[in-house]
Amino acid sequence: MIRIQSFAMLMPGPAPRPAPPVTLTLSSELLDFTQRQLRSLSAGTREALVVWAGRAHRGGALITHVITPEVCAHYDHLTVPSGARAELATYLRREKLLLFADLHTHPTVAFLSPADRARPLSIRPGFYAIVVPEFAVGPAGSGWRCYESTGTNWEEVNCDDRLRPGPG
Numbered sequence: 001m002i003r004i005q006s007f008a009m010l011m012p013g014p015a016p017r018p019a020p021p022v023t024l025t026l027s028s029e030l031l032d033f034t035q036r037q038l039r040s041l042s043a044g045t046r047e048a049l050v051v052w053a054g055r056a057h058r059g060g061a062l063i064t065h066v067i068t069p070e071v072c073a074h075y076d077h078l079t080v081p082s083g084a085r086a087e088l089a090t091y092l093r094r095e096k097l098l099l100f101a102d103l104h105t106h107p108t109v110a111f112l113s114p115a116d117r118a119r120p121l122s123i124r125p126g127f128y129a130i131v132v133p134e135f136a137v138g139p140a141g142s143g144w145r146c147y148e149s150t151g152t153n154w155e156e157v158n159c160d161d162r163l164r165p166g167p168g
Contacts (some may be wrong), residue, residue: 001070019126
């Protein structure tokens with residue numbers, strides 16, 4: 001079962017996915033909620049994951065939803081079962097939302113592991129995998145590393161270049 005937290009005050013209408021690189025605009029409230037959610041789900045003992053969804057807006061994306069799918073989590077890896085992936089896809093289609101990033105914790109430093117690369121949530125060009133260190137015990141954004149999908153590989157990008165503060 002997925003859990004949804006919406007931060008949409010005014011949401012743009014559905015539009016085609018923007019071309020990469022995609023700048024993600026999100027509220028500080030959404031950013032802080034993401035960190036708290038990851039910290040809570042990790043409980044200092046296992047990896048955790050949330051995804052960011054929203055709509056295309058002004059050449060980038062307005063992130064309006066933090067979605068928590070069901071995962072099978074362990075200390076140093078997690079998987080999203082196929083049923084949870086299908087439930088997430090159904091929700092996104094029904095609500096006309098686009099998936100822009102997954103954020104997951106690591107027990108120590110942030111990096112895109114071989115396991116992360118082997119079973120990503122998406123490989124759509126411009127999709128982001130954001131890794132949060134130390135089971136998200138620090139402040140929002142601290143130590144985060146962002147990786148952008150090229151469709152065939154992942155390239156590390158500066159989070160400050162891709163995440164922009166704005167309304168939620």
